[in-house]
Amino acid sequence: MKKGIFIIGLFAMMFTSCDKVDNIYPPYTNTTDLDYSLYPNGGEQEYLANEWPTFTANTNTDRNIMIEDYTGHKCNNCPNAAVVAEALKDANPTRVFVSSVHASPEGLGSFQQVDATYTDDLTCAEGIEYGKHFGALEWTGSPFWGNPYGSVTRNSENTGYPVQAHNTWTSTTTTLMTANDLKVNIQAATNYFSSTRGLFLHTELEVLDANLTSDLYIVAQLIEDTLVGPQKMQDNSTNYTYVHHDIFRGCLDGRAFGQKLDAAHIDDAGKYHYNYSYKLPDQYDVTNMHLLIYVRDASTEEIYQVIKHNLE
Amino acid sequence: MKTTYALLASVLTFGAWAQQNGPAINGNIETTFQYLNEDPVIEATQPPQKGLLNSYMNVFYNDGKFKAGLRMESYLPRIQGYPSTFDGTGLGMRYIGYQNDFVDVTLGSIYEQFGNGLAFRTYENRALGYDNFLDGARVIIKPGRGLKIKGVYGYQRQAFLEGQIVHGKGLVRGLDAEWNINSFKESWKNKKLNVTIGASFVSKYQKDDREDLILPENVGAYGGRIAMRYKKFTLNGEYIFKGQDPSFDNSDIYNTGHAAVINFGYSQKGLGIMLAAKSVDNMSFRSDRDEKLQNVLINYLPAMNKVHSYNLVASLYPWATQPVGEIAYQGEIVYTAKKNKKVFGKYGTTFNANVSTAYRPNRDVSVYNPLDSNGIAYKTGVFDMSDSLYWRDVNFSIYRKLNKALNLRVSYFNITMNNNVNKVAAYGKGYINVNVAVLEVGYKINKKHSLRGEFQTLFINKVEEHVVDSYGDTTLQSVLNDRGNWITGLIEYNVSPHWFFSVMDQINLENKASVYSVNHIVDPSVKNVDIFGANLPGVHHFYFSVGYIRESTRITIGYGRQRAGLFCVGGICRTVPASNGLTLSFTQSF
Numbered sequence: 001m002k003k004g005i006f007i008i009g010l011f012a013m014m015f016t017s018c019d020k021v022d023n024i025y026p027p028y029t030n031t032t033d034l035d036y037s038l039y040p041n042g043g044e045q046e047y048l049a050n051e052w053p054t055f056t057a058n059t060n061t062d063r064n065i066m067i068e069d070y071t072g073h074k075c076n077n078c079p080n081a082a083v084v085a086e087a088l089k090d091a092n093p094t095r096v097f098v099s100s101v102h103a104s105p106e107g108l109g110s111f112q113q114v115d116a117t118y119t120d121d122l123t124c125a126e127g128i129e130y131g132k133h134f135g136a137l138e139w140t141g142s143p144f145w146g147n148p149y150g151s152v153t154r155n156s157e158n159t160g161y162p163v164q165a166h167n168t169w170t171s172t173t174t175t176l177m178t179a180n181d182l183k184v185n186i187q188a189a190t191n192y193f194s195s196t197r198g199l200f201l202h203t204e205l206e207v208l209d210a211n212l213t214s215d216l217y218i219v220a221q222l223i224e225d226t227l228v229g230p231q232k233m234q235d236n237s238t239n240y241t242y243v244h245h246d247i248f249r250g251c252l253d254g255r256a257f258g259q260k261l262d263a264a265h266i267d268d269a270g271k272y273h274y275n276y277s278y279k280l281p282d283q284y285d286v287t288n289m290h291l292l293i294y295v296r297d298a299s300t301e302e303i304y305q306v307i308k309h310n311l312e
Numbered sequence: 313m314k315t316t317y318a319l320l321a322s323v324l325t326f327g328a329w330a331q332q333n334g335p336a337i338n339g340n341i342e343t344t345f346q347y348l349n350e351d352p353v354i355e356a357t358q359p360p361q362k363g364l365l366n367s368y369m370n371v372f373y374n375d376g377k378f379k380a381g382l383r384m385e386s387y388l389p390r391i392q393g394y395p396s397t398f399d400g401t402g403l404g405m406r407y408i409g410y411q412n413d414f415v416d417v418t419l420g421s422i423y424e425q426f427g428n429g430l431a432f433r434t435y436e437n438r439a440l441g442y443d444n445f446l447d448g449a450r451v452i453i454k455p456g457r458g459l460k461i462k463g464v465y466g467y468q469r470q471a472f473l474e475g476q477i478v479h480g481k482g483l484v485r486g487l488d489a490e491w492n493i494n495s496f497k498e499s500w501k502n503k504k505l506n507v508t509i510g511a512s513f514v515s516k517y518q519k520d521d522r523e524d525l526i527l528p529e530n531v532g533a534y535g536g537r538i539a540m541r542y543k544k545f546t547l548n549g550e551y552i553f554k555g556q557d558p559s560f561d562n563s564d565i566y567n568t569g570h571a572a573v574i575n576f577g578y579s580q581k582g583l584g585i586m587l588a589a590k591s592v593d594n595m596s597f598r599s600d601r602d603e604k605l606q607n608v609l610i611n612y613l614p615a616m617n618k619v620h621s622y623n624l625v626a627s628l629y630p631w632a633t634q635p636v637g638e639i640a641y642q643g644e645i646v647y648t649a650k651k652n653k654k655v656f657g658k659y660g661t662t663f664n665a666n667v668s669t670a671y672r673p674n675r676d677v678s679v680y681n682p683l684d685s686n687g688i689a690y691k692t693g694v695f696d697m698s699d700s701l702y703w704r705d706v707n708f709s710i711y712r713k714l715n716k717a718l719n720l721r722v723s724y725f726n727i728t729m730n731n732n733v734n735k736v737a738a739y740g741k742g743y744i745n746v747n748v749a750v751l752e753v754g755y756k757i758n759k760k761h762s763l764r765g766e767f768q769t770l771f772i773n774k775v776e777e778h779v780v781d782s783y784g785d786t787t788l789q790s791v792l793n794d795r796g797n798w799i800t801g802l803i804e805y806n807v808s809p810h811w812f813f814s815v816m817d818q819i820n821l822e823n824k825a826s827v828y829s830v831n832h833i834v835d836p837s838v839k840n841v842d843i844f845g846a847n848l849p850g851v852h853h854f855y856f857s858v859g860y861i862r863e864s865t866r867i868t869i870g871y872g873r874q875r876a877g878l879f880c881v882g883g884i885c886r887t888v889p890a891s892n893g894l895t896l897s898f899t900q901s902f
Binding site: 018019020021022023024106110136137138141145165166252259260262 | 357439515524525527528529530531532555556558566685686687732733735738739741742785786
């Protein structure tokens with residue numbers, strides 16, 4: 001009898017160590033703890049008093065477009081896709097932005113690996129995540145089987161998936177720009193301090209479409225404007241002076257898919273603020289970098305808005 | 313590190329002393345070395361080091377009451393396809409313990425299983441590259457009368473990096489009680505009906521490290537089981553419930569989970585029948601909610617399909633258990649007919665038929681409201697099955713010994729697998745359906761010499777595929793699914809008791825018409841040649857091996873191409889990439 005009570009007691013003790021969560025959301029916060037050691041003129045209080053920006057009304061009415069070019073420096077067909085992306089950007093410099101993601105469906109594929117000839121590592125951890133996430137190896141049925149491939153604001157209407165081949169980028173971009181369906185607005189401000197290489201990014205996200213019911217995520221990408229390095233060309237030769245454009249180098253907060261604004265907290269016409277601090281790695285020239293800040297839909301993956309912002 | 317080697321030295325010294333004084337020391341060593349070549353035809357790559365090495369040595373000491381064990385492991389670096397969580401040289405497992413008739417206490421690396429493992433199982437499979445032991449303490453108490461109580465507490469082995477054990481983030485606690493009712497009274501022990509009941513509770517603790525969600529830090533799984541045996545019949549079942557456990561695997565939903573298995577068996581001389589059923593939903597249970605693949609799994613969900621041994625069946629399209637959810641059934645019958653010698657031969661004929669299926673659970677998503685704050689994504693029940701097929705395997709084999717020297721086995725397999733759910737084939741689309749036929753012949757030349765041969769064919773379904781060329785133009789083509797059709801031929805020659813020789817060729821027949829080829833073998837500089845440089849039709853995978861066995865020592869040398877595939881044990885799988893090169897292996901037991 002004593003043994004039975006002992007066993008029942010043990011089980012009862014362990015049963016009590018289960019947590020049940022009825023409301024899964026914590027009290028809402030929309031700021032990130034910032035690293036004020038990157039601010040050379042004082043600490044948090046000084047930064048808040050002297051540097052913190054105040055946003056005015058966002059008067060933008062245009063939906064911008066982001067071209068994602070999944071590419072690789074050993075992919076001989078990839079320069080063809082890069083030409084399409086650059087042409088779209090050049091034709092619409094204030095509305096079309098490019099993120100060249102060096103990744104394949106398996107993440108780091110043979111096209112992206114470095115070797116004695118292709119010595120520049122143009123990949124980043126977040127880009128590898130994108131490749132895997134949107135590639136056919138993880139996303140069932142995705143047509144993204146190899147490089148080159150890409151997306152136009154991750155719009156799915158063309159293929160049923162948020163990716164598409166480069167021969168449809170131009171038509172999809174034209175269609176979306178013409179429709180100009182702006183669901184979310186973004187504005188941003190930055191403070192860069194060269195002595196510490198510290199960057200502070202402040203963003204304001206404004207939900208314009210009351211019908212959005214999915215979780216939204218805000219992503220801040222670091223992009224290198226240009227880099228001269230080897231690239232395999234279509235005839236399998238190597239162009240050692242190829243100019244790589246708009247190389248995706250990572251996300252400021254390390255979150256490939258961004259920070260969440262959960263659906264339960266989205267209010268009509270609500271404004272939400274996300275702030276970042278980031279130390280620019282020594283390898284980058286601040287004048288050769290820019291940021292792409294975008295908002296994605298967690299269900300459809302569509303990017304509702306993207307803006308370009310310089311670091312300085 | 314010094315501590316590690318001091319511990320190793322002391323255990324071995326003590327072991328040497330003990331061996332001279334009676335207690336038993338045993339263990340085993342295994343070393344596998346690979347030298348790999350670049351082979352663009354089969355997409356095999358050469359690692360920068362060119363040579364790869366896996367080694368380990370187990371040493372177990374036992375004197376009846378005291379026990380100890382350790383395993384040194386070495387991956388310099390790991391062989392191709394082995395998980396990246398194995399790296400470096402060091403002590404990968406170690407334990408000490410004491411046991412008598414009443415208590416069994418172990419400290420260190422714990423391998424343990426509660427019931428069928430639905431709530432808790434830690435185990436090691438070297439071939440698979442799987443090791444999730446619990447580093448902590450285990451106590452087993454046997455109060456008598458058939459009652460056994462087990463308690464475990466610790467952190468799981470997540471990886472072995474730079475020669476060090478790396479633990480998972482979560483703390484695991486478990487308690488299990490099992491009672492063989494027949495042992496309660498002496499007069500019940502010889503009853504024809506034998507009944508054992510049991511109950512388990514396992515809990516994990518992991519800190520809530522998310523800003524955007526409130527996560528349950530303590531997640532529990534609990535349930536009960538019963539096993540009965542009556543004459544030639546066996547019946548056992550287990551049900552485990554799991555609390556809210558938002559994780560990477562379930563996309564952070566707050567549903568509860570369950571796993572249930574039922575096994576029925578009947579056996580008599582010449583006849584065996586097995587029926588089994590399994591219901592699983594949201595039952596991925598890891599000690600780190602952010603982990604994936606095979607890392608830090610606390611529980612084990614048994615596979616409900618036959619483990620095949622012929623290579624075209626076993627490693628091209630195997631089924632991996634779906635911890636997120638599946639309803640699975642299996643039935644098998646084995647019958648040996650002997651009565652009619654004219655029909656079934658002098659030695660009889662053995663028939664084996666097996667059927668297994670797995671379906672998606674039926675999930676009522678109407679209960680889901682994205683604006684709700686409870687995180688419940690759907691509603692389902694035990695054995696609540698949808699009509700969405702995941703897996704079906706219908707197979708049979710006939711084995712007959714024709715005379716003292718010659719035997720034959722004919723087998724057929726029809727497998728349908730939803731590649732969208734169980735992503736086995738990288739280039740496969742939707743449902744993969746294959747028909748596999750195998751003829752196996754064994755011939756005993758004399759007492760020492762024997763031959764064995766296999767001929768296997770695999771035919772796969774066709775799919776409509778949009779194929780994009782290098783200019784971005786798309787055309788719709790009807791192409792063979794995945795990598796197309798295959799045949800395999802194998803001849804083994806055994807010289808008992810020491811030598812064996814084998815040669816095998818696996819041929820990917822339809823390489824020019826498959827999705828795989830259209831999309832991926834596009835480099836005109838890649839010539840489709842085999843390892844001899846010959847341009848035969850199809851893609852050939854010649855593989856030669858020679859082995860030498862002497863007592864408990866076995867040395868094997870293999871050379872050739874090995875195609876990419878999946879290696880699965882009990883529903884747990886790892887991807888093995890294509891390779892071309894030399895493999896040397898050495899095993900020794902003592």
